[in-house]
Amino acid sequence: ELKVEQNPLFLSMQEGKNYTIYCNYSTTSDRLYWYRQDPGKSLESLFVLLSNGAVKQEGRLMASLDTKARLSTLHITAAVHDLSATYFCAAVVVGSNYQLIWGAGTKLIIKP
Amino acid sequence: EAGVAQSPRYKIIEKRQSVAFWCNPISGHATLYWYQQILGQGPKLLIQFQNNGVVDDSQLPKDRFSAERLKGVDSTLKIQPAKLEDSAVYLCASTGTSGGPRETQYFGPGTRLLVL
Numbered sequence: 183e184l185k186v187e188q189n190p191l192f193l194s195m196q197e198g199k200n201y202t203i204y205c206n207y208s209t210t211s212d213r214l215y216w217y218r219q220d221p222g223k224s225l226e227s228l229f230v231l232l233s234n235g236a237v238k239q240e241g242r243l244m245a246s247l248d249t250k251a252r253l254s255t256l257h258i259t260a261a262v263h264d265l266s267a268t269y270f271c272a273a274v275v276v277g278s279n280y281q282l283i284w285g286a287g288t289k290l291i292i293k294p
Numbered sequence: 295e296a297g298v299a300q301s302p303r304y305k306i307i308e309k310r311q312s313v314a315f316w317c318n319p320i321s322g323h324a325t326l327y328w329y330q331q332i333l334g335q336g337p338k339l340l341i342q343f344q345n346n347g348v349v350d351d352s353q354l355p356k357d358r359f360s361a362e363r364l365k366g367v368d369s370t371l372k373i374q375p376a377k378l379e380d381s382a383v384y385l386c387a388s389t390g391t392s393g394g395p396r397e398t399q400y401f402g403p404g405t406r407l408l409v410l
């Protein structure tokens with residue numbers, strides 16, 4: 183059974199700092215999604231990582247996938263207040279109809 | 295392009311009452327998902343439709359939850375009777391033709407349900 187774990191679950195940091203959110207998954211999965219959720223809002227897609235070694239970047243966010251380690255990371259560079267949100271990763275269940283199993287989310291607070 | 299529409303946005307009911315949620319996916323999207331998101335957790339898939347057929351409903355509590363997508367477009371999710379633990383946000387999402395590996399799930403704004 184595929185399980186997805188994120189850490190940390192809560193992160194408070196200062197503007198301008200760098201940090202990484204980790205997403206581990208328990209069984210084989212060859213695609214990984216990152217989503218952002220603002221308070222009271224729905225989920226917004228950030229990245230889809232489709233293969234081992236995939237790296238995608240958008241602004242101050244960079245996501246990577248290591249399928250051998252069953253690990254994806256979301257790196258934040260020089261954080262700004264607008265990046266405050268909850269970030270979720272989700273992995274696809276192999277052999278399913280692309281069913282996603284979600285992590286519990288990382289609540290990120292960036293202080294000015 | 296219009297996004298995924300859901301209604302109502304909020305609903306407060308008493309336990310043992312029934313409630314229904316509606317979802318209209320992005321035009322042309324064949325795959326539709328209903329998720330339950332409990333506060334502080336990630337979404338949990340309840341049911342997945344491909345056109346008007348059910349692909350996966352293994353996590354749907356079928357004794358009280360039902361869902362349909364009769365014409366392969368919009369969908370309704372019903373809870374009858376509701377329990378306190380059903381308090382959550384119910385999210386609808388859709389993807390394109392096959393829900394395949396390059397497909398991103400697009401989410402609606404959700405319906406916040408509070409069961410008293």
